[in-house]
Each structure stands twice: as C-alpha cells, then as structure tokens.
Amino acid sequence: MSVGASTVQGRTRWIGTSWKMNKTLAEARDYASGLAAALRAEPGLAAGLQPFIIPPHTAIAATSRVLAGPQGEDDAGVVLGAQNAHWEESGAWTGEVSVPQVRDAGAQLVEIGHSERREHFGETVETTRWKVQAARRHGLRALLCIGEPGSVRDAGESAAYILDQARGALQGLSQEDLDGVLIAYEPIWAIGENGRPATVEELRKPFRALEAEFGETVEGILYGGSVNLDNAAELLGIDGVDGLFVGRTAWQLEGYLQLLRIAGRQGA
C-alpha cells in the first residue's frame, strides 16, 4: 500500500511518467531522491493519488533503491514501472528483458503497447496480450497503452479503434487479473513534440466508450499525450479519467511535483 493512496470518488488517481529513453543513473537517482524527499516532507502531496514513475531499464534497480529509502524500510509510496518486458520468462531473446527480470530489479508495473513500441518495434495486439498476461502471471500491474492515429480520428473511428486494441490485449483475463490492469488512452496524434494537445471535447466520446466497457473491471483508465501544467486539471475533470500518464512535462522533477499538486487540488 502506498503512503498516499486513497480514493477520490471511489478511485485512486494515478499520476505518472515514463522517462522514455532519457536519464543517466545519476539523473535517475537525483529525480527519485528529490521525489521521495518531497513525498516524505509533504505527505498530503500524494493524498488521493498514486504516483508512478517508469525509468529506462538501466535505471530501474537504482531508482528502486532510492525510493525504498536508506534502510529499505522507508518506502516513498511510488509505484515503479518498466517500459517494456518480454512475454517469456527467460531464454534466447537477445536484447530483451523478461517480467521476472524487471521485477527482480524492483519494478511493480510493466508498461505495454506504447505507440512508439507499436510503430518502431513491431508491437501488435497479440504481443500486447502476451505481455499483459506475463505481467499479471508474475504479479505485476500491466499498464496497457492504446491510441489511434490521426487518420482514424478524422474518420470518426477513435472509440471503435481503441476498444479493439484493448479488447484484443485483455481478452481471456480473469477479474483477478483485470484488477491489476491500468489502461492509458494516448491518441498518437497527441503524443510528443509533433503532437497537439487533445481538446476535452475530443476526449469525451472515447472515454465514455472506455468507461462503459472497462470502467467496472480494470483498476483505472488514464489519459496521456501532451499533458501539461495548463491542461492537466481539465483533463482530470473528464468523466472516466482516473489519472494522467505524462512524458515531457514530468521529465524534470519540478514539473512532476507540480502535476501532483494540480491533481491533488483538483481531486480535493
């Protein structure tokens, strides 16, 4: 149980970041120790929230040690994730890491199916399903990312497209497994430097659809894509949004702390 986790309107709000392919070990430790210090100094900072951070694989173990505190018993209440993990436990898969390996390094969650992995590394609905199953088999949370390209949005098919991605990845899971699944809806056209922030209006329908189908079964449904300090509060106000999954705005600790404060105020 995390230090700060509690429920807002029945649900914890998940506020987290993936650092993607950024940060040296020293930078990762600095960020994690600053975050842990802020959470310990200001316990109300994470009230109603579940913070999570997802370092590159190289920094999971170091980040885990820092978050656990000097004696290993002063847990900062931050869920630590891995950006990817293979579906097999071990074997001849050069360059890959398995769920047991990231768990061993300290990860408690595995991010699966980010659009950058689908686009550049051949992630498919099938591999996302295998990875979700592997994460749950080993007791880690699965953070399943889904999202449509701009052409699908323009055709008015966003909801159908992302429901297909989620159904394909989650099919056959027991309720116990779904209890440890988070979905992050991240429209591809809204992510990264070339993305443009989605409007609240554009997000209502996809979130209605996700909430109707998965709201009662998964642990939470998050939004991601160009989240910043100006739009975070209104994004969290959309029906069905249980949290935010953030890239650039949270790569510097100060940005992430500000997001936690905005989310805390918004949920209060």
Ligand code: PGA
């Ligand atoms: P961004 O990235 O916040 O930098 O747009 C979001 C993501 O890829 O999850």
